[in-house]
Amino acid sequence: MRNTFLKTIRQDWKGSKILFGRTRVMQKALGRTPEEEHRENLAQLTKHMSGDVGLLMTDEEPQVVRDYFESFVKSDFARAGIVAPLTxxxxxxxxxxxxxxxxxxxxxxxxxxxxxxxxxxxxxxxxxxxxxxxxxxxxxxxxxxxxxxxxxxxxxxxxxxxxEFKIVLVAYYDREASEVQTE
The missing domain is CATH 3.90.105.20 (Ribosomal protein L10, N-terminal fragment, domain II)
Structure with missing residues (x-):
């Protein structure tokens, strides 16, 4: 991930918290099982956490978050290990x-x-x-x-x-309904 694009996202979501880190540590912090979870059904969110994952904690409506990340797509130079999209x-x-x-x-x-x-x-x-x-x-x-x-x-x-640099939304936790919604 390019740091400059993440800086822009952090700036745009100043009132919210964005966390990146080791997936297992974030899963442990949220709770992997119903006995460990900090809120009801929060352990269901950890099932969606694999690979490069970040957490955005915000009071914004899910549609606002969806719209922002659908429109946030930036052209970028390729890095080693990706498949060439052109000749x-x-x-x-x-x-x-x-x-x-x-x-x-x-x-x-x-x-x-x-x-x-x-x-x-x-x-x-x-x-x-x-x-x-x-x-x-x-x-x-x-x-x-x-x-x-x-x-x-x-x-x-x-x-x-x-x-292309883009963030793909996978799931979110609805605090009021205490349930995980997938994208």
Missing amino acids: FTIPAGIVYSRGGQIPAEDDVPLAHSLESTIRSLGVPTQLKAGKVVLSGDHTVCTEGQVLDGKQTRLLKQFGIACS
Whole structure:
């Protein structure tokens, strides 16, 4: 998770409490069994807690929370280990700062100082007359392939934000009704 996006969420929900931590610790704090739970039926919420989970404690209506998180979707750069949602190929010739995503007349050539960095990431470039040049097309990633660190750095270098940051609501505890509702 990107810290900058979480900062925005924390700022937007200032009057509420947001908790992230170890899932088992949060489950233990809420109570895993009816005997351990701090409120009636709260143990049912812990059954929905697995993986990367956070808790938002607020007095806002569930629909307000739903609407906020449905609209809070941010473009982000990919991280290693995710599946590539697209195929990205750098065309042969002079390498441009956007890697061929926009017409050459609207782009600028990649700075010569970045040639060694791009080459160290596996792109077979050369420096000719102060321009970074690629002798043939180079495929950085293929759709459906798991990305490694070099590929994600190249995607970021060429300005390709192919990932999304969003929060998925799973369930909530209704304090007045003492029941857990799933989304």
